[in-house]
Amino acid sequence: MGLYGTGMLMTFTEVAPEDEDEYNEWYNREHIDERVWMPGFHRARRYVAVDSDARVKYFASYETGTVRDLADPDYMARLQVQSEWSQKVMAGFTKFDRLTAEITIDQTHGFSGWLGVTRFFPEESQRDGLRNLLKEEVFPDLKGRLNMLGGCLAENDIEVSNIGLSAQGKPVPPGQIPEWIVLLDGATEAAVRDANDGLADALEGAGLASASLDRTIYGFLFGNNR
Template structure:
């Protein structure tokens, strides 16, 4: 089964150790359900790092990336619940990517993901999509323990919408970062797949000048409608 739409929000967060219990309770009991029930949203999953910084990653699947910049969504960001306000005030790291999904070769839900992030040359966008679609993702998916993969590009106009609405989402992104999610049954499988395919050498033809950021995570909780 593919993703639940062509848009995805990825958030990367961290809090201090003393705040983690409340942070996790808030995420599992309020935040995921609140977001999943928004118009256009369908499924959300959250992960904890095995080898990554920051410690927590969450994905939110929606019909399109435009759902991440609607007036109702921006209004919600600017008017959080009291619990949300209290938890978010204690974030020590917060980053969001508003992805336009360009390649979707997912299959069900795995227990682990590798998140690979990099900034390509925009002029090589078509070639990158072709490589991901026909070569990179099919090859890693065939590896033992792998279940699927997807890739998307951060839509800068959508990413900046909350800034115009004076929400807490910052800093302003200046380059269109890409994210590839490799999904598998366990962490060793996704880690090996990321190391195999997403090297600086293999990404260089697409204008990637610095080594990609690779993080591995295990599933904590998810919900859908």
């Protein structure tokens, strides 16, 4: 089956090396379980980067019915009431990036142990063509490869993201541009690396500069669902 809805919260986080043991225990024993029972949430997964030069070490995804579930007033209220353990661990984040995305193309099939994550900022004039390219050519090719299980396109919804920032008392950055994230699931690291390279070739062929693609390979750590 595909994803559990058309909304997805994504977080990219890091903590200091001396805090990683507690960070991982908190994520596996409290945070994931807490989130999947929030309004609109269905499944959560978390991963660790396998390359030491990755821009952000840890990635997590939370599947929701729609992206608007990530602006639900009940969810917003719960964001303002964190457990003592959550407050302690979150205060130690050295990197944190939060995206609230709409899944505009879903050609996934379950989930596996390896994930390719590619982030980029397409120009408005490129978006329709890129969606068509991914839907009709790139995803069908990549998901048909040996040990590959599918992929999806997530487009960050800035309006929903800003509602979350405001609910947490954080400033809304000016001049934001919608970010796109492509997730590729595969059964082996090698398969995902090859697929991620194929994705990059296709995006570059469509006019995106290689340097504009932020590409990371992640290995699965833990997940849960309702």
